[in-house]
Amino acid sequence: MKNNSEIISDFSANHPAGWNVEQFRANWFAFLESIVRENSTLIPPRRVQYQVEQAAAFREIVAGWDSMDGFRRLDAWKRLLMIADESSREVLPVCVQCGECCRRGSPTLHREDLELLRSGKIPWGKIMTLRSGEPARSPFDGRPFLLPEERIKIREKEGSRECTFFDSEAGQCAIYDDRPLQCRAQACWDPMPARDLAEQQPFLKRADIFEGVGVLLDMIAEHENRCGFASLADAFEALSRNGGENVDEILRHLSYEDHFRRFVSEKFQVPGTDLELLFGRSFTDMVPLFGYRVTEEPDGTRCLVPDETGD
Ligand code: SF4
Known part of the structure; x- marks a missing residue:
């Protein structure tokens, strides 16, 4: 005692x-x-x-x-x-630049933001594509949902949801004067302006960015046709149904998609960072979404193993 x-x-x-x-x-x-x-x-x-x-x-x-x-x-x-x-x-209706919106996720771009990209205020390597069917989180309440159509987003820092432009030490946006439309509309005390924006303003698409560059648009269409996100999701669904019989099929999907990216990167001199804008995240990078990870044997053979890290 x-x-x-x-x-x-x-x-x-x-x-x-x-x-x-x-x-x-x-x-x-x-x-x-x-x-x-x-x-x-x-x-x-x-x-x-x-x-x-x-x-x-x-x-x-x-x-x-x-x-x-x-x-x-x-x-x-x-x-x-x-x-x-x-x-x-009763939060005061004013942005105090506390940075919480920026820590909770990066913005999705609208067509009106295209000028920020063309003028170089937002570099191309800082954006990426999320493809139709991919899981995403609502910017309003953080709930997960499946994207009904593609979105172009500012990248997030690796291993977190913090926007790449957020300077966490200074607690400030590095492009505050040139921040995208969604950031301007976002108000933590009132979700309506951002909701209205999402409903009324068209989202930016790869077709807007690469308008007039037929060869890249053809590559994007071909990639969607052969490596759509749904094909990967279906393969993993079959894996959970049939107790692992189609592991090889999934590994073939991953190899084919990797090969597709490498081919385009080499043939058209596209830097690696821009590939995530052209084709979204690679299948290999998306495997953890399904609770697996890819390992490599010393002889280069790839294996699919359950991801027990819980990340
Ligand atoms: S662009 Fe700037 S304001 Fe918008 S989420 Fe990123 S850091 Fe925050």
Whole structure:
């Protein structure tokens, strides 16, 4: 059983009355997050944090925290949680550039954004294609869905959903003045402008980008015809139905698609980064979507193995 001094020390560590200002800061965001979660709002907690921390009341509390006695700290803490609760329900209708939208995913481009690409403000290597049928996430509520038609997107940083243009150290967009339409419409306090945009403004397509370049449009059509995303999804569905009998068929799909990309890259001098714009992600890169990964034996033979990493 704990003695009195241990009980007092536990109480101090877990209770605002016993925190110094560093402990206060270390605990504050966790409490704020749980308030936002309880209020079931889609507003990112960091956005609410930004708003509360700009308020005079917050600054006053932090500045005086260490000199308050336990009762006053408790009182100040309660006041702060009430402000956080109010702020999570009534976010000020203004973008404070907290960067949360940029951490949650990169934008999909509209036809009107084409000029940003043509002028070089957004380099070609920074965009990619998601093809019809591929899984994607709703920018409004983060829910997964299957794309009914292709989309052109700004790339995300590897292993995260953060936009490639987001400078996480500075917490800023590197192309803020020239950011795409979706970024301009996105407002975490009101999903309507972005929804209206998605419904009213045509999305950018590869056909718009490569208009007039017949040979590339033919290659894209041929690739869709022979290596459509649905053909890979069907092969994996068959794999789960028949207990692994068609592994070779899937590996043939992967090899053929790799070969197609290499051929186009070499023949038309297309850099590797631009291939994801021309043909979307490679079949090999998409294998993890189906719960598998590709390994290579020392003699170069490729194998398909269940991905147990859970990534
Ligand atoms: S382009 Fe800029 S504003 Fe848009 S998501 Fe990327 S970093 Fe954020």
